[in-house]
Amino acid sequence: MTVTPAIEADVLRRQDPELADVLLGESERQATTLQLIAAENFTSPAVLAALGSPLANKYAEGYPGARHHGGCEIVDVAERLAVERAKALFGAEHANVQSHSGSSAVLAAYAALLRPGDTVLALGLPHGGHLTHGSPANFSGRWFYFVGYGVDAETGLLDHDQIRALARAHRPKAIVCGSIAYPRHIDYAFFRDVADEVGAYLIADAAHPIGLVAGKAAPNPVPYADIVCATTHKVLRGPRGGMVLCGSELAERVDRAVFPFTQGGAQMHTIAAKAVAFAEAATEDFVRYAHQVVTNARMLAVALAAEGLAVTTGGTDTHLLTADPAPLGVDGRTARGRLAAAGIVLDCCALPHDDTRGLRLGTAAVTTQGMREPEMARVAMLLAGVLRGDLEPARTREEVRELTAGFPPYPA
Ligand SMILES: Cc1ncc(COP(=O)(O)O)c(C=O)c1O
Structure with a gap:
C-alpha cells in the first residue's frame, strides 16, 4: 500500500520497523474501515508530502519578513502563499495561518478581543458547543463568564428568540456562533444583528463548515463576523491545524494574539501543507x-x-x-x-x-x-x-x- 512518502521510500521500515508497523497498521485501519467521524478526512498525497518535508526542521518565530530566527527567507514564501490563498479563498482581508489547532485559533480570538472575566454568549456544551465555548475543564470556562444558548426542544434548531433575549439580558462582550454537532446552516446575519444590538463582538467558530464554505456549499461567515476561527483538517482536507480570519482593523491584534501571546514558533511544514490544501480547495x-x-x-x-x-x-x-x-x-x-x-x-x-x-x-x-x-x-x-x-x-x-x-x- 502506498501511504506516505516516508513509508514509500521504505526509510522508516529500515530504521524503525516497530514504528513503521504502527504507520502501516493505521493506514490499513483507515483504508479498510468506514471513517464516519465528522471531523476527519483524507488529505491529498501533496498535503502529506508537505507535512513530511524538511520544512519540519525550521524554527520560525514571528511572521514573514519579521522573524526571530535566521534562515527564514524560503519558509517565508510558504507562509505568504498560505496567507494569500486563505484570503482569496474566503474573501478575508487578513488571515493568520499559524494556529496549531482549532482550539488555539479560538484562544487567539478570545485573546485578541477579551479580558479575563468578560461575559461571552455561546452555544451550551450539551447543545453542541465545543470545549472552548465555556467548558469548566477548558481555559475558556475558567477565564471567562460563559452564558449558554441552546436549540429548540421540538425542532432541534437554534433558538433565535432565546439567543436575542440572553444577549439583551447579559450584554456579552462577545457572541460565539459555531458548533461541533449542529447539522444546519448558521444564520450569520442574524448573529451579526444581535451582536450589533448589544454592542458585542461576533466570533464565528467555523471549524466544521469552513471546508464547505471553501467549496461554496455553505454560507460564508467572513462578511459578518469580527473574527472567524477554523480548523484546516475537516472538510477542508488540509493538515491538522487552525487559522484565524478577520478584517484589516483587527489584523495586528489577531497576529499578536497568536504569536507571541498564545504560541511560539510557527510549524512551517504544516503551514506549507495548509497552502497546498487552500490551492486544492480553490478548484x-x-x-x-x-x-x-x-x-x-x-x-x-x-x-x-x-x-x-x-x-x-x-x-x-x-x-x-x-x-x-x-x-x-x-x-x-x-x-x-x-x-x-x-x-x-x-x-x-x-x-x-x-x-x-x-x-x-x-x-x-x-x-x-x-x-x-x-x-x-x-x-x-x-x-x-x-x-x-x-x-x-x-x-x-x-x-x-x-x-x-x-x-x-x-x-x-
Ligand atoms: C467548533 C469547534 N471548535 C474548535 C475545535 C477544536 O479544534 P482542535 O481539535 O483542532 O483543537 C473543534 C474541533 O472539532 C470544533 O468542532
Missing part, C-alpha cells in the same frame, strides 16, 4: 466534492431515518448529522462500540434536552474516497442492521472490508 473539483459531501450526508440522514433512527432536526444541510439510536433499542455509547467492532467508526455526541448519548456521523472522508449515494444507503443498512442485532458485527466487518476495497483513500 472546481473541490466545489464538486463539497457539494457531494452534503448530498451524501443528506442521503445518509434519509436512509438512517428510514431505518428508524431519530435524526436530529430531521436531516442536515452540511457534512454532518446526529441521530438517536434509542428507537433501535440501544444508546449512543453502546452503539459506537458495536459499530466499531463492525468496522464502522463514528462518534457519540450529547443529545440536547436528553440525558442519553446520540451518534454523530460525517461524510467528508467517505466522499473523498469516492463514495456516493448508493454507498450511503448501504452504510445506513449495515449500521442499522448491526444496532438492531440482525447483522453480526464480525460478518459485517467483512462486508465493510469489501465495500472499502472499492474506494481506496490512497490508490496505488
